[in-house]
Amino acid sequence: MVILNELLNELTKLxxxxxxxxxxRDGFMIDGVMRESAIDMEYMAAIISAGIGSSEQMxxxxxxxxxxxxxxxxxxxxxxxxxIGDDAIMxxxxxxEAKLGNVRxxxxxxxxxxxxxx
Amino acid sequence: MSRSVDTRAVQGVLYGVYKxxxxxxxxxxxxxxxxxxxxILLELGKLGVSFDCVDDVDKLSNKIGETMxxxxxxxxMEMKLEGDRLKxxxxxxxxxxxxxxxxxxNIPPFGCPFAALTIAIAExxxxxxxxxxxxxxxxxxxxxxxxxxxxxx
Numbered sequence: 001m002v003i004l005n006e007l008l009n010e011l012t013k014l015x016x017x018x019x020x021x022x023x024x025r026d027g028f029m030i031d032g033v034m035r036e037s038a039i040d041m042e043y044m045a046a047i048i049s050a051g052i053g054s055s056e057q058m059x060x061x062x063x064x065x066x067x068x069x070x071x072x073x074x075x076x077x078x079x080x081x082x083x084i085g086d087d088a089i090m091x092x093x094x095x096x097e098a099k100l101g102n103v104r105x106x107x108x109x110x111x112x113x114x115x116x117x118x
Numbered sequence: 119m120s121r122s123v124d125t126r127a128v129q130g131v132l133y134g135v136y137k138x139x140x141x142x143x144x145x146x147x148x149x150x151x152x153x154x155x156x157x158i159l160l161e162l163g164k165l166g167v168s169f170d171c172v173d174d175v176d177k178l179s180n181k182i183g184e185t186m187x188x189x190x191x192x193x194x195m196e197m198k199l200e201g202d203r204l205k206x207x208x209x210x211x212x213x214x215x216x217x218x219x220x221x222x223x224n225i226p227p228f229g230c231p232f233a234a235l236t237i238a239i240a241e242x243x244x245x246x247x248x249x250x251x252x253x254x255x256x257x258x259x260x261x262x263x264x265x266x267x268x269x270x271x
Contacts, residue, residue, distance in 0.1 A: 025145055025146055025149065026152060026249045027146070027148070027149025027150075027153070028247055046150065046152060046153050049149035050150050051146075053142075053146025053147065054142055054144070054146070056144050056145070057142060
């Protein structure tokens, strides 16, 4: 069985990807790999969960169906957030220069393995 | 400043806050609520309620039960650990109507004060992660009697 940390590590080795973390709905950190570690991950886990929760509510209110992916584009980078199964959420932080299509592809390619590793 | 508050008014305020939070954060509202835990402990500390002595599940059960009873949040609270589940029987919970009102609106009880306190202490003093997995009226019990289940991991 592939270990979740290895899958996340693989992702962060890709060009432009700086962090990949998996959290659960209650805001717990399940696992994560990041190039910079001076981050309060428990707090980040809660923000990631709340962020996707708000996006889902927006999708529901606008009658857009289930949320597949949420993306936050900032001045210095991009955060891509995806739901994994019922209870887990993955957030990937990438440089602005990273090819977003490839980031999304690399995430989707690994979703099933990540779900199995949970 | 008035020191006595009608619990129905408190429940009305909490109902509004919890409903708004759920409307915005959806199923992730529990993640937001967990962030309140350290401040709840801090504020209780200012009222002279210290949980520093709690270093195992038995002490956790006793101290939470004692605190909830003394502050009038329930008549009695008894806890027992079954595997990784901390189960509590709450007699005459002061927030029962609030929980039921939220349930009628399909809003899960993520803001339960009993659960919030249990989770906060389990995480701070026992180094465990904890989450509310079930809260329901005690089968065959009186209105106000509630069963609470928190998972420790």
